[in-house]
Amino acid sequence: MWEKRPLKDRYQVVIIGGGVHGVSTAYYLTKLGIKDIAVLDKGYLGGGASARTTAIIRANYITVEGIPFFNESLKLYEGLAKELNFNILFNQMGRLDLGHTDAAVYGLRMRTEFNRLLGVDSRMVGPKEVKDLVPPIDLREGKPFPILGALYHPPCGVVRHDAVVWGFARGANNGGVELHPFTEVTGIDRTNGHVSGVETSRGFVQADTVLSTTAGWSSTIAAMVDLNLPLTTHPLEVMVTEPLKPFLHKTISSANLHAYVYQTDRGEVVIGGGVDPYQSYSQRSSLRPIEELAAHTLEMFPCMGQVKVLRQWSGLCDMSPDYAPIMGTVQGLDGFVLSCGWGSWGFKAAPAAGKSIAQLISTGETPDL
Numbered sequence: 322m323w324e325k326r327p328l329k330d331r332y333q334v335v336i337i338g339g340g341v342h343g344v345s346t347a348y349y350l351t352k353l354g355i356k357d358i359a360v361l362d363k364g365y366l367g368g369g370a371s372a373r374t375t376a377i378i379r380a381n382y383i384t385v386e387g388i389p390f391f392n393e394s395l396k397l398y399e400g401l402a403k404e405l406n407f408n409i410l411f412n413q414m415g416r417l418d419l420g421h422t423d424a425a426v427y428g429l430r431m432r433t434e435f436n437r438l439l440g441v442d443s444r445m446v447g448p449k450e451v452k453d454l455v456p457p458i459d460l461r462e463g464k465p466f467p468i469l470g471a472l473y474h475p476p477c478g479v480v481r482h483d484a485v486v487w488g489f490a491r492g493a494n495n496g497g498v499e500l501h502p503f504t505e506v507t508g509i510d511r512t513n514g515h516v517s518g519v520e521t522s523r524g525f526v527q528a529d530t531v532l533s534t535t536a537g538w539s540s541t542i543a544a545m546v547d548l549n550l551p552l553t554t555h556p557l558e559v560m561v562t563e564p565l566k567p568f569l570h571k572t573i574s575s576a577n578l579h580a581y582v583y584q585t586d587r588g589e590v591v592i593g594g595g596v597d598p599y600q601s602y603s604q605r606s607s608l609r610p611i612e613e614l615a616a617h618t619l620e621m622f623p624c625m626g627q628v629k630v631l632r633q634w635s636g637l638c639d640m641s642p643d644y645a646p647i648m649g650t651v652q653g654l655d656g657f658v659l660s661c662g663w664g665s666w667g668f669k670a671a672p673a674a675g676k677s678i679a680q681l682i683s684t685g686e687t688p689d690l
C-alpha cells in the first residue's frame with residue numbers, strides 16, 4: 322500500500338496524527354506541490370477515531386457555515402473513489418431524521434429550508450412516506466415517541482472507513498509523503514515564536530510547519546506548546562448486531578431518542594448515539610449506553626426484539642463548546658496549525674478540511690470555505 326522509509330531528521334511539514342484528517346491533508350498538500358512531509362502516528366495508521374467511526378457522510382446541517390462546508394465534503398466524497406483509484410464503497414442510501422414532537426418537527430422544517438436555500442438536497446416527508454421508505458419502522462399511535470414527520474436527505478451515505486484512510490494514505494505516499502506509524506510525538510520545540518520541530522519516540526525531527534490532527538488527543542498535543550484548547554474528550558460508544566437479511570435501506574436518526582441506525586452491506590445493523598456524558602481517554606465499552614441504545618432502537622424497530630448484539634466498541638471524540646471545529650494557525654506561534662474539534666461528526670469533513678488546511682499551509686491564506 323505504501324513504502325516504509327527511514328525517518329529523516331528534517332521535513333518541511335510534519336503532521337501529527339495519521340487518522341483520516343492527517344492523511345487527507347497530506348494528500349491535498351502533495352496536489353499543491355508540497356511533498357516533503359512526514360505523517361507521524363503513535364499507533365497504526367487510521368487506528369484512532371477513524372477506525373471506530375460509523376462513517377456516515379451527509380450535509381444536512383443547520384448553520385450557514387456548516388452546510389456549505391459539509392456539502393463540499395460530500396461532493397468530494399462522491400468523486401473520491403475515482404480521484405484516489407480506490408473503492409471506498411460509498412453507499413448513498415439516504416437518511417431520515419425523525420421528528421417525534423411538534424417542536425422537533427418545527428426544527429427539522431427550519432433545517433430543511435436552510436439546506437434547500439444553500440443547495441443541499443433535503444425535504445420534509447410525512448409519516449406515510451416515512452413508512453414507504455422504511456417499511457419496518459413502527460408507526461403505531463399512542464407510543465411515547467410517535468413519528469410525526471422526518472427530514473429526508475437522499476445523498477446521505479456510508480463509506481468504508483479504512484478504505485478512505487488507506488486510499489488517502491496511498492495517494493499521499495505516491496505523491497512523496499512519508500508515513501511513519503508507531504512514532505509518538507512527545508514534545509514540540511519552539512524558537513523565537515516559531516515551531517522548530519517535534520520530539521518523538523524515535524528522536525528529534527525538525528520542521529517548518531507542524532500540523533496537529535489528533536482528534537481526542539488534541540488537548541495533549543496543544544499542551545506541549547502551552548495552549549489550552551476549549552475541548553473536552555469524551556468516549557462515543559456504538560454497537561453492531563448479528564447479520565440479518567437486508568430489511569433497512571436508509572439511515573435513520575432520532576435526536577429525541579439519541580440513536581441512529583443503518584444496515585451494512587454485510588447485513589449487520591450499526592447502532593450509535595451521543596457521546597458519553599463524562600470526559601475520559603478510555604476506549605473501553607460499557608453496558609449502560611448499549612442498554613439505552615437497544616431500548617431506543619426498539620422504540621423505532623420493535624421487530625428487532627430478538628436480534629443479538631454481535632460486538633460493541635468505543636472511540637474518542639474532541640468536543641468543542643459550540644460543536645464547531647478549530648482549524649487554522651495559532652497567534653504567537655508561527656508554523657503551528659490545528660485541525661481539531663471534529664467531535665462525533667468529523668469523518669465526513671475530512672476531504673474538505675484536508676483540502677482547506679492544505680491550502681492554508683501552502684498559501685498562508687485562509688480559504689473562503
Ligand SMILES: Cc1cc2nc3c(=O)[nH]c(=O)nc-3n(C[C@H](O)[C@H](O)[C@H](O)COP(=O)(O)OP(=O)(O)OC[C@H]3O[C@@H](n4cnc5c(N)ncnc54)[C@H](O)[C@@H]3O)c2cc1C
Pocket residue numbers: 337338339340341342343361362363364365366367368369370371372373374375376377378504505506507534535536537538542557558559593634635636637638663664665666667668669670
Ligand atoms: C464511535 C464513533 C462513531 C463516529 N461516527 C461518525 C460518523 O458516522 N460520521 C462522521 O462524520 N464522524 C463520525 N465520528 C467522528 C469521526 O470518526 C472523527 O471525527 C474522525 O475520525 C477524526 O479523525 P482524525 O484524523 O482527526 O482523528 P483520529 O482518527 O482519532 O486520528 C488521530 C491520530 O492521532 C494519533 N495520535 C494521538 N496522539 C499522538 C501523539 N502524541 N503522537 C503521534 N500520534 C498521535 C492517534 O494515534 C490517532 O491515530 C465517529 C467517532 C466515533 C468515535
